[in-house]
Amino acid sequence: MMVTPRVREEARQHFACDILEGAELENQGGDGTALTHWEKRVFENEAMTGTHTQNPVYSRLTLALLEDSGSAEELYWGRKLGCDFVRKSCGEWINNKIEKGELPAPFCNEIKHDGKKSLAVTR
Known part of the structure; x- marks a missing residue:
């Protein structure tokens, strides 16, 4: 039995059983x-059961376990960058930032190729 606060709550809600x-x-x-x-x-088609299943899903139960165990991580990409970041293309975002004299973070403003497979990125 996995007993953590969020897992318990999700299991209770999913099965409509307050005593779980x-x-x-x-x-x-x-x-x-x-x-x-x-x-x-x-949990038949939950992706985190121990055997393969048709149409697997990652349920709120698994997400609750990841959160309770500290395994869920913050998504920092785009955080607090405003509506333009979401609504405009990458190119528009970069050009607008450069026109304002700002770095286009989180995007790169220059990519250098050394002729091999490696890239150097300037931010």
Whole structure:
């Protein structure tokens, strides 16, 4: 049984059962399956069950576990960059920043190719 605050809440909401302690873990399979995946019988097509399934989904339950365990990470790309970042093309964003004398972060303003596979990026 996986018992964390968010997992418990998601399991209770999903099954409409307020007495659940948490989410059941798989009790069969080898070391890589038992107690490391959601119980297949209960969560059938959840991608984090221990066996392949048709139409797998990453449910709110798995996202809750990632958050509770500290495995979910912040997405910093584009954070607090405003409406233009979302609504305009990369080229427009870069050109507008350069015209204002600003660096076009988070994009690069120059890419140099050394003739091989490596690139040097200037920000």
